[in-house]
Amino acid sequence: xxxxxxxxxxxxxxxxxxxxxxxxxxxxxxxxxxxxxxxxxxxxxxxxxxxxxxxxxxxxxxxxxxxxxxxxxxxxxxxxxxxxxxxxxxxxxxxxxxxxxxxxxxxxxxxxxxxxxxxxxxxxxxxxxxxxxxxxxxxxxxxxxxxxxxxxxxxxxxxxxxxxxxxxxxxxxxxxxxxxxxxxxxxxxxxxxxxxxxxxxxxxxxxxxxxxxxxxxxxxxxxxxxxxxxxxxxxxxxxxxxxxxxxxxxxxxxxxxxxxxxxxxxxxxxxxxxxxxxxxxxxxxxxxxxxxxxxxxxxxxxxxxxxxxxxxxxxxxxxxxx
Amino acid sequence: xxxxxxxxxxxxxxxxxxxxxxxxxxxxxxxxxxxxxxxxxxxxxxxxxxxxxxxxxxxxxxxxxxxxxxxxxxxxxxxxxxxxxxxxxxxxxxxxxxxxxxxxxxxxxxxxxxxxxxxxxxxxxxxxxxxxxxxxxxxxxxxxxxxxxxxxxxxxxxxxxxxxxxxxxxxxxxxxxxxxxxxxxxxxxxxxxxxxx
Ligand SMILES: Nc1ncnc2c1ncn2[C@@H]1O[C@H](COP(=O)(O)OP(=O)(O)OP(=O)(O)O)[C@@H](O)[C@H]1O
Ligand SMILES: [Mg+2]
Numbered sequence: 001x002x003x004x005x006x007x008x009x010x011x012x013x014x015x016x017x018x019x020x021x022x023x024x025x026x027x028x029x030x031x032x033x034x035x036x037x038x039x040x041x042x043x044x045x046x047x048x049x050x051x052x053x054x055x056x057x058x059x060x061x062x063x064x065x066x067x068x069x070x071x072x073x074x075x076x077x078x079x080x081x082x083x084x085x086x087x088x089x090x091x092x093x094x095x096x097x098x099x100x101x102x103x104x105x106x107x108x109x110x111x112x113x114x115x116x117x118x119x120x121x122x123x124x125x126x127x128x129x130x131x132x133x134x135x136x137x138x139x140x141x142x143x144x145x146x147x148x149x150x151x152x153x154x155x156x157x158x159x160x161x162x163x164x165x166x167x168x169x170x171x172x173x174x175x176x177x178x179x180x181x182x183x184x185x186x187x188x189x190x191x192x193x194x195x196x197x198x199x200x201x202x203x204x205x206x207x208x209x210x211x212x213x214x215x216x217x218x219x220x221x222x223x224x225x226x227x228x229x230x231x232x233x234x235x236x237x238x239x240x241x242x243x244x245x246x247x248x249x250x251x252x253x254x255x256x257x258x259x260x261x262x263x264x265x266x267x268x269x270x271x272x273x274x275x276x277x278x279x280x281x282x283x284x285x286x287x288x289x290x291x292x293x294x295x296x297x298x299x300x301x302x303x304x305x306x307x308x309x310x311x312x313x314x315x316x317x318x319x320x321x322x
Numbered sequence: 323x324x325x326x327x328x329x330x331x332x333x334x335x336x337x338x339x340x341x342x343x344x345x346x347x348x349x350x351x352x353x354x355x356x357x358x359x360x361x362x363x364x365x366x367x368x369x370x371x372x373x374x375x376x377x378x379x380x381x382x383x384x385x386x387x388x389x390x391x392x393x394x395x396x397x398x399x400x401x402x403x404x405x406x407x408x409x410x411x412x413x414x415x416x417x418x419x420x421x422x423x424x425x426x427x428x429x430x431x432x433x434x435x436x437x438x439x440x441x442x443x444x445x446x447x448x449x450x451x452x453x454x455x456x457x458x459x460x461x462x463x464x465x466x467x468x469x470x471x472x473x474x475x476x477x478x479x480x481x482x483x484x485x486x487x488x489x490x491x492x493x494x495x496x497x498x499x500x501x502x503x504x505x506x507x508x509x510x511x512x513x514x515x516x517x518x519x
Binding site (some may be wrong): 119165167171174175219251254255257258259262263264266267 | 335351352354355356360362363364365367375383464507
């Protein structure tokens with residue numbers, strides 16, 4: 001079907017007119033175990049409860065457990081089968097969820113590891129995401145900054161990042177963002193990249209070098225405005241969002257707005273704070289009962305917050321369509 | 323800087339027609355975010371960068387929170403009268419006639435007026451201003467790193483628990499800035515500081 005591309009670069013999904021494919025959101029984090037699978041499964045369920053057709057794709061290859069978060073049995077078809085298949089479309093690998101217009105493409109297969117994924121296999125996956133029959137495709141990514149993970153991330157039109165209020169998670173979040181932005185800069189023309197590299201080595205004031213993306217974009221704007229426009233255009237293709245998970249103290253709720261502000265100052269790009277989720281034992285209870293949290297405890301604070309987050313993003317999408 | 327430096331509005335991420343409350347909120351948010359041991363900037367900015375950022379934030383606030391200074395600054399930026407400071411009030415100078423516009427019924431009557439004309443800033447008035455602005459004492463303690471006991475003592479004018487005058491002046495200034503009052507005005511009109519000398 002769509003197997004004829006030899007593109008060396010990552011396929012640019014959002015360059016396609018919106019009407020011809022699903023909207024793609026990726027859920028990522030710098031550190032593991034901070035709630036990506038909880039968030040992607042819950043956002044997916046919330047969207048489908050709003051009547052949107054949703055397909056969740058478990059791209060945490062090597063650690064895939066999204067089916068468990070959704071209360072589904074261990075899948076018998078996976079992405080691995082799709083990668084190996086020659087003549088079946090990606091839609092044949094979607095496992096439907098009961099009662100809701102939602103499905104899962106699982107990544108839970110022995111031997112399917114993000115580190116071992118070959119370039120053409122990754123390309124095949126990314127290229128086919130937009131052929132999935134759905135309104136929304138939600139990617140649950142593995143933790144960390146593996147190139148394949150970053151490429152899945154930057155293929156999405158929204159990147160949703162989960163962080164927990166502790167310094168290791170925050171540190172890894174910023175590392176993840178730096179890596180994702182750096183990866184994204186490979187998408188601009190070579191000349192622009194070269195100029196950018198030169199600016200990053202320049203002095204700023206008396207002794208300090210230009211260190212932040214914000215400062216280098218600013219310098220680029222002064223020196224080479226037409227290249228600055230190209231860069232900004234590339235960076236603006238993806239909207240970034242932040243969720244603070246596992247909040248224990250009231251003061252932890254200050255973290256989200258502060259991280260958003262710090263990121264804006266550092267990267268010169270908006271990172272929108274979507275809200276926080278309390279640490280909630282019912283999340284673990286649902287998991288132990290092999291039930292999806294959102295639909296099992298819909299009255300819990302965390303479930304309500306997740307519904308709000310999904311609604312806010314839907315609202316942004318409908319505004320951008322208008 | 324090789325690029326153009328951000329103006330005070332850009333620095334605080336507010337619009338040039340921001341209200342005084344917008345300015346206070348943005349200032350508090352920025353101050354909290356870029357304080358020395360902030361978790362939110364961990365591994366992103368180093369100490370020196372945080373120090374510079376704090377300095378810029380204080381400068382921006384000192385100008386934008388003062389009606390005259392803001393007007394002059396707006397003129398320098400080339401903002402027109404409509405977008406600029408005309409018709410706005412700073413945090414602590416509000417004409418009597420706008421009091422009714424956004425002072426809700428449940429708010430203490432005339433607090434804006436009283437804070438604008440106060441010749442004495444009693445602890446009680448300070449607490450009223452703080453509550454009027456919806457700011458928790460705990461939040462001020464967190465931002466300024468001044469202990470809650472001292473802040474409480476300031477509002478109670480509890481001289482047994484207030485620090486030495488030299489410290490008290492510093493604390494009081496920070497506290498005043500947090501609740502959107504002119505620090506110098508408050509220090510000059512706070513009873514426990516007048517009694518001492
Ligand atoms: N807000 C919360 N309150 C209580 N437990 C939570 C919360 N969020 C996540 N958990 C629990 O933390 C664990 C990790 O969550 P989850 O699997 O969603 O994280 P992850 O980022 O997908 O992890 P990994 O990096 O391993 O894929 C799970 O046991 C989950 O139930
Ligand atoms: Mg996971």
